[in-house]
Amino acid sequence: MSTLSFHDVRVRYGSHTVLDDVSLEVTDGQTVGLVGESGCGKSTLARAAVGLAPLTGGQILLDGRPVPNRGRRPVQMVFQDPYSSLDPRMTVGESLAEAMPERLGRTARQAEIARLLALVHLDAARAADLPGRLSGGQRQRVALARALAARPQVILADEITSALDVSVQGAVLNLIRDMRRDLGLSMLFISHNLAVVRYVADHVAVLHNGRIVEFGPTAQVLGAPRHDYTRHLLAALPGAVPLKEQT
Amino acid sequence: MRAARVLLRPVGFAGFGLLTLVLLAAAFAPVLWGGRAAAVDTGNLLAGPSAEHWIGTDNLGRDLFARVLVAARLSIVLAVAATAISLVLGILLGAAPMLLGRRLGRLVTSAVNVLVAFPGLLLVLFFAVVFGVGARGAALAVGVAGAPAFARLCHTLMAAVSERDYVAAARIAGVSRIRVLLRHVLPNVAEPLIVNATMAAGGVLLTFAGLSFLGLGVQAPSYDWGKLMQDGLNGIYVHPLAALGPGIAVVLAGLAFNLTGEAFAAAFGLGDQPGRAHSMEEPREPVAATPAVPRTVLSVEGLRVTIPGPAGPIRAVRGVTFAVSEGEAVGVVGESGSGKSLTALAVAGLIEPPVRVEAGHLVVAGEDLMAAGAHRRLGTSLAIVFQDPMTSFNPAHRVGPQLAEVSRFHQRMGRKAALARAVDRLRAVRIREPERRARQYPFEFSGGMRQRAMIGMGLMGDPRLIVADEPTTALDVTVQRQVLELLAEVRRDTGAALLLISHDVSVVTDVCDRVLVMYAGLVVEELPSKDLRTLARHPYTRALVAAVPDMDTDLSRPLAVIPGLPADPVHVPAGCAFAPRCPLADDHCRAVAPALVAGVACHKSTEVPV
Ligand SMILES: Nc1ncnc2c1ncn2[C@@H]1O[C@H](COP(=O)(O)OP(=O)(O)OP(=O)(O)O)[C@@H](O)[C@H]1O
Numbered sequence: 106m107s108t109l110s111f112h113d114v115r116v117r118y119g120s121h122t123v124l125d126d127v128s129l130e131v132t133d134g135q136t137v138g139l140v141g142e143s144g145c146g147k148s149t150l151a152r153a154a155v156g157l158a159p160l161t162g163g164q165i166l167l168d169g170r171p172v173p174n175r176g177r178r179p180v181q182m183v184f185q186d187p188y189s190s191l192d193p194r195m196t197v198g199e200s201l202a203e204a205m206p207e208r209l210g211r212t213a214r215q216a217e218i219a220r221l222l223a224l225v226h227l228d229a230a231r232a233a234d235l236p237g238r239l240s241g242g243q244r245q246r247v248a249l250a251r252a253l254a255a256r257p258q259v260i261l262a263d264e265i266t267s268a269l270d271v272s273v274q275g276a277v278l279n280l281i282r283d284m285r286r287d288l289g290l291s292m293l294f295i296s297h298n299l300a301v302v303r304y305v306a307d308h309v310a311v312l313h314n315g316r317i318v319e320f321g322p323t324a325q326v327l328g329a330p331r332h333d334y335t336r337h338l339l340a341a342l343p344g345a346v347p348l349k350e351q352t
Numbered sequence: 353m354r355a356a357r358v359l360l361r362p363v364g365f366a367g368f369g370l371l372t373l374v375l376l377a378a379a380f381a382p383v384l385w386g387g388r389a390a391a392v393d394t395g396n397l398l399a400g401p402s403a404e405h406w407i408g409t410d411n412l413g414r415d416l417f418a419r420v421l422v423a424a425r426l427s428i429v430l431a432v433a434a435t436a437i438s439l440v441l442g443i444l445l446g447a448a449p450m451l452l453g454r455r456l457g458r459l460v461t462s463a464v465n466v467l468v469a470f471p472g473l474l475l476v477l478f479f480a481v482v483f484g485v486g487a488r489g490a491a492l493a494v495g496v497a498g499a500p501a502f503a504r505l506c507h508t509l510m511a512a513v514s515e516r517d518y519v520a521a522a523r524i525a526g527v528s529r530i531r532v533l534l535r536h537v538l539p540n541v542a543e544p545l546i547v548n549a550t551m552a553a554g555g556v557l558l559t560f561a562g563l564s565f566l567g568l569g570v571q572a573p574s575y576d577w578g579k580l581m582q583d584g585l586n587g588i589y590v591h592p593l594a595a596l597g598p599g600i601a602v603v604l605a606g607l608a609f610n611l612t613g614e615a616f617a618a619a620f621g622l623g624d625q626p627g628r629a630h631s632m633e634e635p636r637e638p639v640a641a642t643p644a645v646p647r648t649v650l651s652v653e654g655l656r657v658t659i660p661g662p663a664g665p666i667r668a669v670r671g672v673t674f675a676v677s678e679g680e681a682v683g684v685v686g687e688s689g690s691g692k693s694l695t696a697l698a699v700a701g702l703i704e705p706p707v708r709v710e711a712g713h714l715v716v717a718g719e720d721l722m723a724a725g726a727h728r729r730l731g732t733s734l735a736i737v738f739q740d741p742m743t744s745f746n747p748a749h750r751v752g753p754q755l756a757e758v759s760r761f762h763q764r765m766g767r768k769a770a771l772a773r774a775v776d777r778l779r780a781v782r783i784r785e786p787e788r789r790a791r792q793y794p795f796e797f798s799g800g801m802r803q804r805a806m807i808g809m810g811l812m813g814d815p816r817l818i819v820a821d822e823p824t825t826a827l828d829v830t831v832q833r834q835v836l837e838l839l840a841e842v843r844r845d846t847g848a849a850l851l852l853i854s855h856d857v858s859v860v861t862d863v864c865d866r867v868l869v870m871y872a873g874l875v876v877e878e879l880p881s882k883d884l885r886t887l888a889r890h891p892y893t894r895a896l897v898a899a900v901p902d903m904d905t906d907l908s909r910p911l912a913v914i915p916g917l918p919a920d921p922v923h924v925p926a927g928c929a930f931a932p933r934c935p936l937a938d939d940h941c942r943a944v945a946p947a948l949v950a951g952v953a954c955h956k957s958t959e960v961p962v
């Protein structure tokens with residue numbers, strides 16, 4: 106695994122600056138959580154790293170070299186909506202095979218598909234299923250397996266549990282932690298849910314109005330926040346301040 | 353399976369039957385009746401209908417019926433060829449933005465838009481002149497003239513598909529643009545394209561007949577239906593069938609294509625689909641009427657909501673009983689599909705046939721919704737807030753007048769007074785500059801503001817109960833906090849009760865006094881919200897609480913997960929619906945459904961260690 110670093114990244118749509126000189130490092134084998142309210146540019150940052158959003162300024166480097174934005178990217182992304190992230194007409198196996206870096210023979214391909222499905226705790230028999238037969242959580246696991254199929258150096262996970270039911274979310278979060286432990290994955294984990302980020306991330310970056318306002322080890326940022334905005338986010342959590350008395 | 357579905361409906365049957373006949377004629381008529389159609393009979397020129405010549409003969413004495421049949425091949429081949437040209441050109445032009453990159457693509461798209469604006473017939477005539485008179489020229493002309501419409505259709509369909517994340521994922525995985533187009537985009541737009549092409553072929557057939565009729569299309573000695581019509585026109589007064597016969601053939605063939613297209617559309621689930629076979633065989637079990645619990649603003653007993661579905665009735669809510677006292681806040685939690693929203697909709701009186709609502713009683717603010725016409729009178733004693741207020745506001749109307757509408761309808765207020773109240777209510781839900789905001793459209797509001805406006809709409813009346821279905825799910829924590837605070841404040845000021853539906857256990861415990869936990873259409877546990885995390889007795893409730901990480905979750909252990917999938921509401925298991933996923937389940941659980949006794953529906957609630 107490798108280090109993905111954002112240097113003074115700036116993204117503008119027309120006159121609207123979405124990201125303003127964002128610098129952030131996802132170091133080897135670490136999971137970095139990115140939190141912030143909706144519209145603050147979290148997805149844009151991830152999309153810029155895989156060439157889906159145009160950079161207006163700055164650089165995104167993988168081990169010191171620019172991330173290629175053509176061909177198979179060494180940085181892979183998993184998306185938020187489980188119902189839009191898999192082609193409804195391709196079987197699970199076909200979706201995985203498409204993302205594999207080299208063309209394999211039939212048996213080697215089957216073996217690789219089975220290996221990937223096992224990594225995300227799915228039965229190899231699922232390879233023949235169309236996405237329509239999978240639950241939301243299963244789809245997200247297939248999407249994760251597809252990202253792994255490309256043998257990436259870094260994975261960007263954009264709100265991958267927010268469309269899932271709570272009972273399924275837990276399974277996906279456990280999986281993310283297992284994968285970091287077993288595969289040493291580097292990951293940028295985007296979520297607006299602080300409790301979820303606290304559970305999976307080693308470091309947390311807080312994005313506000315297109316700028317990183319706080320960055321540090323998870324326990325420190327969420328336990329002893331230094332920036333006002335981080336404190337504001339934490340105070341907004343249900344149960345943080347009793348609602349009934351406060352109003 | 354789909355083919356069967358197409359054939360089973362009358363439109364599909366008629367369309368396919370007709371199309372088969374037309375295609376059979378196109379394939380075999382020239383072989384079978386080619387000789388007869390060409391046989392000159394000088395003794396029988398321009399004869400009328402007879403037993404031998406069903407619709408008469410032409411100026412050389414050739415049998416017209418045979419000629420109409422034989423002309424089917426050329427007519428159909430030309431129509432199909434022209435449609436194919438339109439389709440291929442359309443796909444190429446429509447895919448241009450994907451293949452050529454943004455700037456060139458935009459150029460192509462605007463050119464297409466300009467061409468679509470031209471009258472179709474004008475284009476056909478223009479290209480017919482360009483490509484020259486004759487069958488081939490006409491086919492090219494009709495095909496090219498039809499391309500812009502297909503290009504626009506393809507462009508729209510493809511744009512929708514390319515937005516999907518799997519296309520982005522394929523690009524990131526290094527799949528080339530052409531392969532993305534072939535593997536991901538085209539297969540996913542194929543169905544609507546096929547439907548449109550089939551219908552277009554019917555139209556093209558007519559255009560062709562028109563061109564040949566004008567002498568621009570097929571030239572003698574070849575003939576298609578249009579040419580036959582032209583030939584027959586001279587004698588139309590003495591011998592109308594000579595012109596009408598081929599005309600009828602055109603109409604029938606056109607109809608065959610159109611009906612088939614319609615049937616495809618219905619089978620693929622495009623457009624409206626009348627009479628889809630949904631079953632609801634289940635007999636109505638009579639529900640005994642029961643009186644409401646006194647001093648409640650909401651009292652429900654034995655609420656059942658059943659939806660007709662293709663695989664049998666979906667029993668989404670299977671007998672829910674609860675009550676909400678004046679001013680109380682009650683939460684409903686559960687996974688998606690557990691029946692939370694349908695319960696809320698039933699309480700709001702918003703469920704309409706064919707979905708069926710049954711209950712012993714369903715009394716909201718003193719009004720029994722099971723009585724006929726009741727929800728009319730419910731009027732302003734109930735306020736409703738949904739997850740996505742964008743869908744609850746009419747996007748085409750300004751926010752202020754939409755709020756005012758409520759008072760004008762229910763309280764018979766004048767326009768001025770109602771609008772003034774709307775502005776006042778927007779202010780009450782803390783929307784800044786309410787006068788200006790009232791004149792804006794819903795899309796100009798942020799998600800949180802729309803949600804406030806929705807609450808404001810509920811406050812136009814004098815609600816005694818607020819039903820809020822996932823009011824903050826689409827919002828992030830800070831805005832969620834503001835909306836929840838607003839709800840709490842509104843309740844304090846108005847004394848309204850609250851029924852809050854959420855999948856987020858922490859939101860519900862934060863806001864509500866009491867919680868109902870739903871699973872597979874039933875309330876499985878009912879308890880004070882302060883006890884939810886610590887004193888829950890039902891295995892499902894305990895699993896649900898343990899599965900959600902909070903700011904105190906133990907980081908050294910994996911999160912608890914609930915194995916298996918939620919119960920399928922079409923095939924709810926006989927005994928306890930949670931049994932397939934429950935670690936404590938035994939044969940008794942699988943056979944006998946537990947009733948809700950003393951706040952919990954579980955045979956082993958006493959055995960669960962607390
Ligand atoms: N293609 C685009 N054109 C114009 N504006 C855009 C585009 N993509 C994103 N934006 C704007 O950029 C801002 C940030 O968007 P982004 O999706 O990155 O936010 P986010 O933090 O991921 O939000 P959420 O949590 O809701 O997913 C938003 O204000 C959005 O309107």
Ligand code: SF4
Pocket residue numbers: 890891892928929930931932934935936937938941942946953954955956957
């Ligand atoms: S009744 Fe049986 S299966 Fe159902 S929740 Fe209780 S223990 Fe589990």
Ligand SMILES: [Mg+2]
Pocket residue numbers: 147148264
């Ligand atoms: Mg986002």
